Amino acid sequence: MKILENKTITDVPYFKAIGIHCGVKKKRKDLCIIYSEKKSVAAGTFTTNKVKAAPVILNMENIKSFNTQAIVVNSGNANACTGDEGLNNAYTMATTAADCLGLSPEEVLIASTGIIGVPLPMNIIIPGIKKACDSLSYTGGESAAEAIMTTDTFTKKITVEIEIDGKNILISGISKGSGMIHPNMATMLSFVVSDVNISKEMLSKALKDSVEDSYNMISVDGDTSTNDMVIAMANGSAQNSLIDNENDDFIKFKEALDFVNKELAKMIAMDGEGATKLIEVSLYNAKTVKDAKLCAKSVISSSLVKSAFFGSDANWGRILCALGYSDGEFYPEKIDIFFKNDVGTVQLVENGKGLCFNEELAKDILDQKNINITIDLKDGEYSATAWGCDLTYDYVKINGSYRS
């Protein structure tokens, strides 16, 4: 697998995209279309929140279509808690794009992100979609990545190349979201496109598993948005022999997709609202995968742990405590805990008891922008990794006056 720097979604054959400013936001780009010129299969995972935004409800239907050629995204307004009017508006967005692109409405997916409860300004959105359809280009990937942002401070994108069946295949994704939590106002959206030839069923399987180990392992605080979604599209233009079962080609594709999704998830965590540090929790030797994930997620989601990392305070008691109230199973008296990064490694806990550690080295490690917490449960052979960021003054500042 090769990482292709400076490539983006429109470098994948037969994918066009564009991001424009239509007027939902004051100045910044706020409307994006991703379009495959060829027929394409799609897979999606959607928020588990019981309060689902209108575009999520629409997509959960449209994703059943065998062909999906376009995704329309607006930022600045989430079209959530907007009742029947909201659903009608989402449907109108799909039909408007479908008309422009010569597709059926069910071949179009919709995403919205921004403020909740305010009706979409359709007088702006409809002409915006028409303009965007006219502007679609093979170089529009970067503008598309910009147009899906809300409180994000940088665009998130990655492209990799793999070889399958003698063909060079590209997988490229863009994301938005501020990773401290999956905030309802800064929804987590991710769109991954590929020219791989794969069945809809296998694409769905690959995406579902991949999301579990990537976007679902970034720090959450439980604040799962009404609008979260991840969509993958594959148009088969690479002409590898169709992947329609879990063969070696599938495994190769899945590995690359995992990498793309994990990298995008880490970028979201790193761009956490107000965040200054990326924290990675590596959990080893749990009895089951479930225990490993529950433990890793509990640590990365603790506000006390996050605050301590902001202050470069080697407060390992909070890590043990967060493990203790997780639903994961383990023996407290077996746990080892380490902090690691380029600066070095320091062990803080052995067999559940605090060690006399080098405080200066710990402080040096914690002062860096990337920190790994390694936790060894010594109770089995399953592992999990979770990502998050520190909790800072600026998080409170951003979220104390979002609507203002």
Next chain:
Amino acid sequence: MKILENKTITDVPYFKAIGIHCGVKKKRKDLCIIYSEKKSVAAGTFTTNKVKAAPVILNMENIKSFNTQAIVVNSGNANACTGDEGLNNAYTMATTAADCLGLSPEEVLIASTGIIGVPLPMNIIIPGIKKACDSLSYTGGESAAEAIMTTDTFTKKITVEIEIDGKNILISGISKGSGMIHPNMATMLSFVVSDVNISKEMLSKALKDSVEDSYNMISVDGDTSTNDMVIAMANGSAQNSLIDNENDDFIKFKEALDFVNKELAKMIAMDGEGATKLIEVSLYNAKTVKDAKLCAKSVISSSLVKSAFFGSDANWGRILCALGYSDGEFYPEKIDIFFKNDVGTVQLVENGKGLCFNEELAKDILDQKNINITIDLKDGEYSATAWGCDLTYDYVKINGSYRS
């Protein structure tokens, strides 16, 4: 029921107490003993964290004793994650107090709160306990409330009087804890004493139910401490006829105990680390009690909701979102949401959709120190109330450098 201002635990007949400075902390009081001169039954609820501090492990045994006459509490050091040495130290604390007071070790309960993973300085604690036993007094209640504090900014106490069986009965409690979360470094401790004549079994039942609706309904973030505990003691000196079943006297006592525990819980929430506002979530008309509690707790625990209240931002979308990711059952399209307090009432959501509300009035309500969020699910007849506070810059500041 009468609230007795300016009364405290040592106003309950035959209860003595004291808080002293023994040297675990630099200057502030750090050791407390609560003592019943008469034989007394006790009940306790302890942290559900799998990582339990040594005093919790000790108490879970000692609480089985039919007689419990003393509670020894130190602040500044949690005696958690300290292995066998920690357990021995907790046991030594109990035997030291028992020797001084002429009790068996199992008639003494122990609590510790403060930093995790550091061995207790027993050379200071043992003489401290001896000195405290010698200093026990009928006016020591206030000093006891001070000595259990860590990051608390005020002492938490309440006393009520009820009449049962023609006797005036006092119930009085002290608490410590900073309510943003149940922080592992600022453990939630609560001690309630009464002169009521009640069986151990009935006291246990009353306490267990009462804790569910009070301390377990304050904002948590999931950060349940390794040291949390609530202890109730009743020495029967009021000489009412023994409460040994769920009769009217039990119900009367239970109601007063509920009030005491809820008031103490609210004080903990109000004293949340860095908090400026007390937020109450009143959840009405859920299908089950469990749904009501899950929904109320999800809203009060959301960092996004807490941040919005700090900024006086009427961001009701975050409340709907927090309901949506709770495990409670409801119909999104039925929900009504109101903000209320002395300033007035404003309805923000009707049947799951945002209303055009008076932003100025909403801002005025949110600028106050006490705010009620009323949520009507219109789906049943069960209710729940939860309490919490706003998330502020100071929370991050306090928790970013706790050990420094």
